[in-house]
Amino acid sequence: MKLTLRVWRQSGPQDKGKMVEYRLDDISPDASFLEMLDVLNEKLIADGGEPVAFDHDCREGICGMCSLVINGTPHGPEERTTTCQLHMRKFKDGEVIDVEPWRAKAFPVVKDLVVDRSAFDRIIQAGGYITAPTGTAPEAHSTPVPKPDADRAFEAAECIGCGACVAACPNGSASLFLGAKVTHLGLMPQGQPERWDRVVSMLDTHDDEGFGGCTNTGECTVACPKGIPLDVIGSLNRDYLKATAGGKKR
Amino acid sequence: MAVTGAVLVLFLIAHMIGNLKIFLGEGDFDHYAHWLRTIGEPALPHRVLLTIVEIVLTVSVVLHIWSAVSLGKRAAHARPVKYQSKKKSHAQGYATHTMRYGGIIVALFIIWHLLDLTFFAVNPLGSDATPYDRVIADFDGSRWYITIWYVLAVLLVGLHLNHGIWSAFQTLGLRSPRSNGALRALAGGVAGVVTLGFIAVPISVTFGWVS
Ligand code: HEM
Numbered sequence: 001m002k003l004t005l006r007v008w009r010q011s012g013p014q015d016k017g018k019m020v021e022y023r024l025d026d027i028s029p030d031a032s033f034l035e036m037l038d039v040l041n042e043k044l045i046a047d048g049g050e051p052v053a054f055d056h057d058c059r060e061g062i063c064g065m066c067s068l069v070i071n072g073t074p075h076g077p078e079e080r081t082t083t084c085q086l087h088m089r090k091f092k093d094g095e096v097i098d099v100e101p102w103r104a105k106a107f108p109v110v111k112d113l114v115v116d117r118s119a120f121d122r123i124i125q126a127g128g129y130i131t132a133p134t135g136t137a138p139e140a141h142s143t144p145v146p147k148p149d150a151d152r153a154f155e156a157a158e159c160i161g162c163g164a165c166v167a168a169c170p171n172g173s174a175s176l177f178l179g180a181k182v183t184h185l186g187l188m189p190q191g192q193p194e195r196w197d198r199v200v201s202m203l204d205t206h207d208d209e210g211f212g213g214c215t216n217t218g219e220c221t222v223a224c225p226k227g228i229p230l231d232v233i234g235s236l237n238r239d240y241l242k243a244t245a246g247g248k249k250r
Numbered sequence: 251m252a253v254t255g256a257v258l259v260l261f262l263i264a265h266m267i268g269n270l271k272i273f274l275g276e277g278d279f280d281h282y283a284h285w286l287r288t289i290g291e292p293a294l295p296h297r298v299l300l301t302i303v304e305i306v307l308t309v310s311v312v313l314h315i316w317s318a319v320s321l322g323k324r325a326a327h328a329r330p331v332k333y334q335s336k337k338k339s340h341a342q343g344y345a346t347h348t349m350r351y352g353g354i355i356v357a358l359f360i361i362w363h364l365l366d367l368t369f370f371a372v373n374p375l376g377s378d379a380t381p382y383d384r385v386i387a388d389f390d391g392s393r394w395y396i397t398i399w400y401v402l403a404v405l406l407v408g409l410h411l412n413h414g415i416w417s418a419f420q421t422l423g424l425r426s427p428r429s430n431g432a433l434r435a436l437a438g439g440v441a442g443v444v445t446l447g448f449i450a451v452p453i454s455v456t457f458g459w460v461s
């Protein structure tokens with residue numbers, strides 16, 4: 001495949017950055033998107049240039065490290081797929097492909113396509129955990145959980161913390177991520193002791209980190225590689241209102 | 251957003267039903283307009299209830315716009331550097347994308363509408379007429395452009411409600427996986443009924459169907 005890439009290049013956090021065009025001639029349609037960038041980088045290094053910095057780790061769709069807004073869509077054109085699991089056969093021969101980092105104040109660009117997502121870590125530190133001592137893995141049947149709750153919690157627990165929801169949101173809000181965590185832990189018996197403090201402190205941290213406010217546009221759930229449903233934001237709001245207006249928070 | 255929006259939705263439903271009284275004839279319509287000012291008398295002094303409603307509506311509209319502006323500002327702060335590629339939208343459709351600009355046009359419409367039928371400044375008959383005559387003169391066939399303006403504005407209100415009502419349930423935490431279909435239907439239904447109910451009056455007057 002022949003491709004024209006327009007890639008965001010930015011040497012560091014202070015640099016203004018710009019789109020730079022590259023041509024690639026011989027890309028296999030079976031290559032993954034990141035392998036295609038590997039080929040570009042080998043070429044750049046061979047030519048004495050600076051390789052394009054981008055994030056990745058597992059390359060199997062589970063770690064949440066890969067990012068990239070491809071032609072204006074986080075994680076590219078294929079639904080429910082991380083950038084690392086996206087293949088070049090989804091593109092046309094000769095296509096011009098724009099590659100940009102996640103754009104959010106709370107996710108500052110470190111270099112090129114790499115952004116600092118530690119704002120998510122701080123949101124998790126604010127309440128995305130349980131304090132019950134779990135010890136070694138307990139017998140699974142010792143704490144019964146109703147099947148519908150278990151299923152919904154599991155669905156929410158699929159969130160890999162990649163941040164595509166923020167990148168897609170016209171308001172730059174992380175409500176889908178927040179909703180996934182609050183729904184997941186809030187449905188589990190083990191998550192009950194901190195339930196009402198969790199939702200308030202996670203949401204406060206979210207706002208302090210500079211993420212925007214949700215207007216329920218639904219862009220996040222479409223961009224999410226794990227298909228986290230939009231109604232987790234309904235659950236988030238319900239828990240928040242119960243905790244604050246309902247007086248459940250200690 | 252959600253609470254003030256809900257107040258406005260309830261008002262819109264009541265307002266629409268009141269407007270439809272024009273089809274019952276001049277007497278009924280003017281009597282209704284008079285009744286609005288005398289509800290509760292003699293227990294309540296003249297025009298008290300109406301004034302309270304007007305204050306609640308004004309506060310709601312102001313707070314609603316204030317919330318919209320602060321959400322917009324937060325959004326601008328949250329993404330200081332824009333995408334170079336045109337960011338594609340994949341979700342939900344037209345109603346969702348017209349909330350901000352549509353809302354501004356609706357606000358301008360509300361100002362015009364108040365100048366027209368509340369303060370009579372831009373009404374062809376002005377203050378020396380009955381409410382019924384003012385409406386009939388307003389949407390006279392020769393003033394077709396006023397009818398079009400009202401219809402377009404109401405269509406925008408309909409779009410605004412279609413997303414807004416559903417969105418308000420989610421904001422208030424009342425949306426669950428099971429209730430979503432029902433909430434979408436409710437939002438679409440209310441939006442549709444309110445739109446048609448409002449549009450019926452100017453169209454019917456313009457085409458001479460009101461006697
Ligand atoms: C006057 C000018 C208006 C402006 C500038 C405006 C603006 C907005 C904005 C920006 C939103 C949030 C957008 C979103 O959820 O994506 C919204 C939501 C909403 N609007 Fe308006 N609006 C206006 C008038 C109205 C009117 C006249 C009504 C009802 C009669 C209304 C009812 C609602 C409702 C119910 C919501 C949903 C609240 C929520 O999501 O929590 N709005 N409006």
Ligand code: SF4
Pocket residue numbers: 158159160161162163164165166176177180223224225226227228
């Ligand atoms: S909700 Fe989806 S898009 Fe957002 S961080 Fe989690 S996995 Fe990524």
Ligand code: FES
Pocket residue numbers: 055056057058059060061062063064065066082083084085
């Ligand atoms: S690199 Fe781990 S999810 Fe893509």
